[in-house]
Amino acid sequence: MSDVTKTPLLEAKGLHTYYGASHILHGVDFKVGAGETVALMGRNGMGKSTLIRSMLGLVPPREGSVFVRGQNVTRSPTHKITRSGIAYVPEGRGIFPNLSVKENLLMAARAGTGGKREWTYERVLETFPRLSERLSNGGAQLSGGEQQMLTIGRALMTNPDLLILDEATEGLAPLIAREIWNIIRTIRASGIATVIVDKNYGALLTLVNRCAVMVKGQLVFDDLAEKMNDEIVQKYLGV
Amino acid sequence: MDFYSFLIQLLNGLQYGLLLFLVASGLTLVFGIMGIINLAHGSFYMIGAYMAWALAEQTGNFGLAVLLGIVLTVILGILLEAVFYRHLYKRDHLYQVLMTYGLILVFEELRSIIWGDDVHGVAVPALFSASIPLTDNLSYPVYRLAISAVCVLLALGMYLLIQRTRLGMMIRAGASNNEMVQALGINIKLIYTLVFALGVALAATAGMIAAPISSVFPNMGGQVLIICFVVVVIGGIGSVWGALLAALMIGLVDTFGKVLVPDYAGLSVYVLMAVVLLWRPEGLFKRG
Ligand SMILES: Nc1ncnc2c1ncn2[C@@H]1O[C@H](COP(=O)(O)OP(=O)(O)OP(=O)(O)O)[C@@H](O)[C@H]1O
Numbered sequence A: 001m002s003d004v005t006k007t008p009l010l011e012a013k014g015l016h017t018y019y020g021a022s023h024i025l026h027g028v029d030f031k032v033g034a035g036e037t038v039a040l041m042g043r044n045g046m047g048k049s050t051l052i053r054s055m056l057g058l059v060p061p062r063e064g065s066v067f068v069r070g071q072n073v074t075r076s077p078t079h080k081i082t083r084s085g086i087a088y089v090p091e092g093r094g095i096f097p098n099l100s101v102k103e104n105l106l107m108a109a110r111a112g113t114g115g116k117r118e119w120t121y122e123r124v125l126e127t128f129p130r131l132s133e134r135l136s137n138g139g140a141q142l143s144g145g146e147q148q149m150l151t152i153g154r155a156l157m158t159n160p161d162l163l164i165l166d167e168a169t170e171g172l173a174p175l176i177a178r179e180i181w182n183i184i185r186t187i188r189a190s191g192i193a194t195v196i197v198d199k200n201y202g203a204l205l206t207l208v209n210r211c212a213v214m215v216k217g218q219l220v221f222d223d224l225a226e227k228m229n230d231e232i233v234q235k236y237l238g239v
Numbered sequence B: 001m002d003f004y005s006f007l008i009q010l011l012n013g014l015q016y017g018l019l020l021f022l023v024a025s026g027l028t029l030v031f032g033i034m035g036i037i038n039l040a041h042g043s044f045y046m047i048g049a050y051m052a053w054a055l056a057e058q059t060g061n062f063g064l065a066v067l068l069g070i071v072l073t074v075i076l077g078i079l080l081e082a083v084f085y086r087h088l089y090k091r092d093h094l095y096q097v098l099m100t101y102g103l104i105l106v107f108e109e110l111r112s113i114i115w116g117d118d119v120h121g122v123a124v125p126a127l128f129s130a131s132i133p134l135t136d137n138l139s140y141p142v143y144r145l146a147i148s149a150v151c152v153l154l155a156l157g158m159y160l161l162i163q164r165t166r167l168g169m170m171i172r173a174g175a176s177n178n179e180m181v182q183a184l185g186i187n188i189k190l191i192y193t194l195v196f197a198l199g200v201a202l203a204a205t206a207g208m209i210a211a212p213i214s215s216v217f218p219n220m221g222g223q224v225l226i227i228c229f230v231v232v233v234i235g236g237i238g239s240v241w242g243a244l245l246a247a248l249m250i251g252l253v254d255t256f257g258k259v260l261v262p263d264y265a266g267l268s269v270y271v272l273m274a275v276v277l278l279w280r281p282e283g284l285f286k287r288g
């Protein structure tokens, strides 16, 4: 039970989040330990993205707290939260279309916690050789797969301890999706913790240590990946 | 029109256009990046001009007055952003127009209290006071060439800042997706403050260097504001390079209009605007 004794990298306690009057998160507890790979699952509209965005301060929770390495960051601005070693690949990817591929990467570059600079521009391009052929292209001229590689590459430029991927392979052709899964494996092997949201539960389960399942703004399952079974998948994910 | 008269008008038109660009670039940047319609932008031009006059009187040195003025207006920009403009980013354009219109009144009143309502001339700095003889009775003032040169240098500096530096990349990224910029660990508020202060300082600098040729007078900001909005609309709202092209076009059309069709001179820039907008409703350049 080493996870319990170690302070989690990122932890949410009792989050209640609203969009205007609509109550979306109903007291969510969620945590990610260092080096852990967590699947965040749930059908459409269950609140996965909202949970992520609440933890990052993009949609501040009305109640509850968020901790990074035990530090309360609930009311901190987003850039302070992500500066403590968190990188975010959003749904829809968030490429800057008016910047070139190279600029998309360079603008994000910074040392991680403790000044580590393991992910340099060169290393990102080695990891994503396709991007090095498109450096001067505008971000909007890329294919979906290339865009996803660019957002992941851009996230790595911040030398994170935790990478949060919302909809890792959504809308990608199977071959490209497989490439993305392989890249996530490489990232995981480099010691970076990951939280992954994806609809491809099969691929997800071969990758993660732990699964968290959301239904209507609540976490209904949170356990080791081995504990996940068809019954739970049927019940909560309806596939 | 003979060649030398044409040359003089051409240089005047370019100089006027470049000066307009300095003012309009800040207006369009602040709109493109923070989404703010800033009616008080012309006031920064006025404040710059009055500062140049007052500081030149105090120090007896126009160059020093301009340098001091730039420092002061950067500080002014930072304060105004932190105290007033920051609260407008997420608001409707109606609130922006109301507050910034209110600020015009405040700035004019403060100007009246601090500097009075008189018109003041500012001496052309001695270094640039010469004229270049062109023909027996035509010459061109060096100071106007110096204004153009300063404007070109500042425009070049802006180009390098926006296109070639990481700060520039962050500024452009902020214009397209500020949430993502924050999620990458970048303090977008600081960037907004910098962009705003840059816009204030550019407009004020334009007012300062224009003071020796235009003199300094109440409501000078209002005139500039209107023509700058024309520049921004023709150039494409939010586009700095569109503003450069539009400002040069307006400078030339206005200057030659006054010479060629003096009876309709006041209309020429609006005719230009109408023609451009009929051809390209979004302006010459789209935002970006
Ligand atoms: N900006 C918003 N304003 C109002 N309601 C929103 C907003 N974003 C999401 N919602 C609502 O909040 C609920 C949770 O949405 P969320 O995007 O977190 O779900 P999700 O689990 O990520 O779904 P998906 O799998 O479709 O991405 C949904 O009912 C959605 O309609």
Ligand SMILES: [Mg+2]
Pocket: A048, A049, A050, A091, A166
């Ligand atoms: Mg989602």
